[in-house]
Amino acid sequence: MGHEPIRSLELRGITKRFPGILACDHIDLSVGEHSVRALVGENGAGKTTLMNILMGLYQPDEGRILINGRDVRFRSPNDAFDHGIGMVHQHFMLVQNMTVAENVALGMKSSHRSFRLDIAAVRKRILEVSERHELPVNPDALVWQLSVGEQQRVELVKTLCLGARFLILDEPTSALTPQETDELISLLQKMSSELSIVFISHKLHEVKALSDTVSILRRGKIVFEGRTENHSPADLAALMTGHEVELPRVDSGSAARGGAPGLLSIRELRVKGDRGNLALDGVSLEIAPGEIVGLAGVSGNGQRELAEALNGLRPVESGSIRLDGAELAGGSAGDVIREGMGYIPEDRNTEGIVPSFSVKENLVLKDIGGKEWSAGGFLRLGAIADNAKALRERFDIRCPSTDTAAGSLSGGNIQKVILARELARGPKALVAVYPTRGLDMGAEEFIHKQLLARRSEGVAILLISEELEEIMNLSDRIAVIYKGAILKVVPGKDATKRSLGLLMAGVADE
Amino acid sequence: MNRTGKLAYNAAVVIAAAAAAMGIGAIVLAAVGADIFKAYAVILTEPLKDMIGLTEIVVRAVPLSLIAMGIAIAFRSGILNIGAEGQMLMGILASSATAIACASLPKPVLIPLAILAGAAGGAAWGGIAGALKARLGVNEILSTVMLNYIAAQFYTFLLRGPLMDPEELLTGSGTPQTVRMPRSAWLDRLLPGTRLHSGVFIALGLAVVVFLLLWRTSTGFRMRAAGAEAKAARYAGVKVQRYLVLAMLLSGAFAGMAGAVEILGVHRRAIEGVSGGYGFTGIVVALFGGLHPAGIIPASLFFGLLLLGADMTQRLADVPANMVLVLQGAIILAIVSARQFMSNPYVQDKVARACAKMFRRPPPPAPPGSIEACPDPSDSVDPCLVGEDSAVGDSSAVGDNPAAGEGSVKKRGTR
Structure with missing residues (x-):
């Protein structure tokens, strides 16, 4: 803390590669002071990767980050915090059985004395921040006792307590009720007079309600940048997916x-x-x-x-x-x-499929003992492979081959594997x-x-x-x-x- | 990475791990003031110089491979069996007691009976840990290690008490051992003048059985599913607890059979120190062999060589045989860390790129990676979509061009 305020933040030519995937492809993005920028795009468009680079969680393969026109390099999230950048992740990063104040103290280095924690200072800071931004939070509440909406507020307070002047919000409304969402949006609108906000979402009406400018990412590239007010949600959806939806x-x-x-x-x-x-x-x-x-x-x-x-x-x-x-x-x-009974479970990666099993094995997971897939206790490999070939076509499962580990597919394709298995059972x-x-x-x-x-x-x-x-x-x-x-x-x-x-x-x- | 590429990659990992382990061993050898090169030369080549050496390698590989296959079954089913040592001892007790009690039976009946008794003894001991885990959620690592201690004491107690050879008490030196097995329980020696016995066929046959069980039957499918992701298996209607117990029973049975075969083929009586750490070395063999019978067989031969070579270093290079234990520990560490590191798809991808560059070939398609290595599975680009042309968006779009999708492919191609 104690750094100069961020007047402008610029990403230039950011490129990040993952195995077989170009997650970010020469992305340029600049955000000014007191503005709300929405970053929208489909899953896998590279939104979260880009923000993780900005937070120092990943190192870009190419490209630069500039703050107020000067080059910076973030080796870890701590470097980003030090420059006043804070992120609220999609999945809350809170220790459930600690109090709000203790959670904030985890990141507040200034409260760490040599052999004790200055929890009083943390509490004071929380109350300061929550009053200033009208974010009511009880510093002594245990996190697990709070509702999802309250936890969201705690995340915001935590980030602000660490001195963030530049907020990144990754799909902040995904767990909230409609009322809580409305509250959050009006709250963020008020906060934007003091802070810069980058808001990741694929809910377009929220983007409309909150942001000044919008950038649309598709397959790792910025395909559109413009003022939000000039475009309807339907326009934005078409830009996001590349076709009318x-x-x-x-x-x-x-x-x-x-x-x-x-x-x-x-x-x-x-x-x-x-x-x-x-x-x-x-x-x-x-x-x-x-x-x-x-x-x-x-x-x-x-x-x-x-x-x-x-x-x-x-x-x-x-x-x-x-x-x-x-x-x-x-x-x-x-x-x-x-x-x-057919079942599409909540957590597709651990309940719906066995990630290390191939697509074709996952497609017969439920009926492996049945006559169709095994005879006398031995697997009918031919029938299993044919089944996978047919279902892959029928359900448009996109995978290099049906021998590919199901866990390596994208979320949409994993869901198609589950859907194919459940529906093919009639x-x-x-x-x-x-x-x-x-x-x-x-x-x-x-x-x-x-x-x-x-x-x-x-x-x-x-x-x-x-x-x-x-x-x-x-x-x-x-x-x-x-x-x-x-x-x-x-x-x-x-x-x-x-x-x-x-x-x-x-x-x-x- | 294609199939051969992947195989080569995995082999390279194993070799790199072995080399790293050798490196660590060299440091220790230097510390005890031994001649490093001589020591390694003795370990790796001395046993290969004559027929006795070669057959002795196989004699050691037989119990090692049996134990390792049992451990592979358990590991594949998601349960870490560290208790092979104890299960082997219980197998020996059951097997030798049966062979001695039923000495009058003809050979074709007695040998299978004695081996099955060994399997039952091991299975019972392994099953305890399995049932504790399934019923009460007791950590299997703790329970199997503790059961090892109990088995070791029980074994010593029986050998020094109820099962002790009465002759030893009357006329002998009081060596704690059972009476000699009846001849009809002996496994045949295959080559005169060596200890190579027909147990080697049992090990090879069971290797095929293990492969068929795990990869060709619906039972094995369910066991592997329960091991790979217990939750998904449960959601798919698999009774995970039941397969857990089954896996431990089988795993223990293999360790018990290893003990039985060792007794019937080599020692012909239960003696102290017969397990010789096979139960622990078997874990290394299983990991080294990639938890697959096709890898376990060569791995067991390699460790047979190491064990035998280490015995010889004491004589020939003046290095304590316990050095092999140091090597084993180093190998476990090297393999486990190499696997963790190398199974990361990001690393695999880099290696694949580097190889492609070296041979001037286009890079192979994306390797299937584990989900934990991906940054955020719900938010990563579908590898299958990368190669597709994207439809052109709004004409006002900034930075978009008709070849957006294609462009990214080209870039990958030239890299």
Whole structure:
């Protein structure tokens, strides 16, 4: 700290290579004082890599960074901090079982005396910063007790306490409710009078609301730079993907399925969470064949536990889960799979695939013991390879070969591998958890189309998502989950973002 | 990197690790004041000079390869079995007790029976650690190491007590050992004047079995899936705990068979010090052999050579045989660190580029890398998309040109 303020920051010709990938290709970017620059682009466009270079986490292969016209070199994030650059990462970098003040103290070298920590000074600094920027934060709260939105504020306060005058925010709204997002945006608008902000996002309405100028990255190159006000979100989306994007929508006008008996029927389900608390308290939900029911809610309200219980991965305390008449509660994961349940799990890299296994092995992961893929205990390698070839084509899985390790593919292609496996099994019902989280619009479009196609084939689909747009586009009915119970079920066509947002916050009556 | 390139790369890693280990060993040799070159010359060449030397290498390689294959099964299934030493001892006890008790059975029955008894003894000991891990989540490294101590004491107790040769007590020197095995339990010697025995065929046959089990059966598929990513395996309906126990049973069974074969083929009675650290060396052999039978067989021969050579250095180069233990430790460190470093796709890519430059060939396509080496899997460019032409964007776009995608390919091509 104690450095001169950043009046201008410039990146010139930044190039960074990863194995087989040119992540950043001669990128030029300059950001002035008191401005908000949005950096948008699809996954893998190089946004995060570029910002990690700016933070000193990566060294560029070529190119220079200039602050106020002078060359600087960041060997580590500490160098970047010293120049007043701070970053709030997409995944919060907070120690969960420490207090807010302790978390801030971790990075505040000035509070480290020789044999003790000057926590009083840290607390004073936190209160100073939070007052100045109107960021209410309790320095003595334990981080794990805070909501996601509060943790986001702690991250901001932490970065500001370290003296950042130049903020990089990597997809700051990805875990927030609509209301929290609005709050954050108005907060950042106020802060921009004192700070410079680079804001990474692929939510274009946020970009519109917040930024002065926007840079669009595509495949490691800046393809567009301009003032935000002159362009509509649709323009920006087209620039981002290189083609017009129109996400498909469900047409649930004709069929009225309200009272029909469910193909997947959940009654009075009670399930315990990891801490022994009751994570689901009497959840009932009917999903008819050919129906998509969206489950909206802020994450951590029981979605994960519901998905796990439905798939035999979490013991059921009481209640019943019936799929086409067969009772699933109490069954093992294998039993549920055999009954014809499809599952797109939340964490695709550790739950959906075995990363070190090849694409073709991952495509038969669930049915390896079945007659189709093994005979007398021995694998039918030919059939497995043919299956992979067919599915690769049908689902447009882009991989060098089906022998490639699935973990080395991009997120979108990993998701396609999972989707291909689950759908090729011909499931009766499908539980899709955050199926497009972190994916770009092209992949999102593909996955949405696949889900709608399964819907018209009569599959009962439970779509769990935090993206209201996704839920509203695809769902026949929308159930809102709050603190382990279904607060309300509304028809998809009647739902608005505002009404869902209130329900997600626990307000049942307007 | 293509398949041959990858194989060559892995071989280079192993050789580099061996060289590094030799380097560390040289420092230690210099410190004890030995003649470094002479010592290495003796270790690496002396055993190869006559038939007895050659066969003795194989005699040592047999138990090493059996143990290493068991360890490979466990490691591939995600459980680190450090307990082969104890499992081998339990296998020896079970095998020799069975052979002595059933001495009257004919040879074709008694030998398989004695070996299976060894397998059962080892499996039981390994299964304890497996069940503890599956049921109670006890760390298998701790439990297997502790079970080694128990097995060692139990072995000594039996050999000095209930199983001790009564002759030794009456007339002999009191050497702690069992009575001689009945002849019908002996594995045949293959070459007169040497100790080479038919256990070598058992080891080779089981190597094929291990390969088939792990890579050609649905059971092996599930075991490997559970080892590679237990969570994904569980989500795919695999009963991970069950395969964990199975892996430990098999791993222990292989160590037990190694003990049985060693007793029936070489010593013909259970004696003290028979395991000779094979259980630990077997771990190195398994790692050195890439946890694959095709690598374990040559690796076991190499370590057989090292063990034998080290015995000879004591005589010929005046270097303590324990030096080999130092070498072994150095090799483990070198291999583990080399693997960590070299499996990084970023490093692989650099090597591939350098090789391509050297041979003036276009660089190979991106190697499949592990996800942890990638900066952020959710935010890295799809390697398959790099080669594609991108559609042209808005005409007002800055810095865009029709060949945006192609351009990046060309740049890679010239590098």
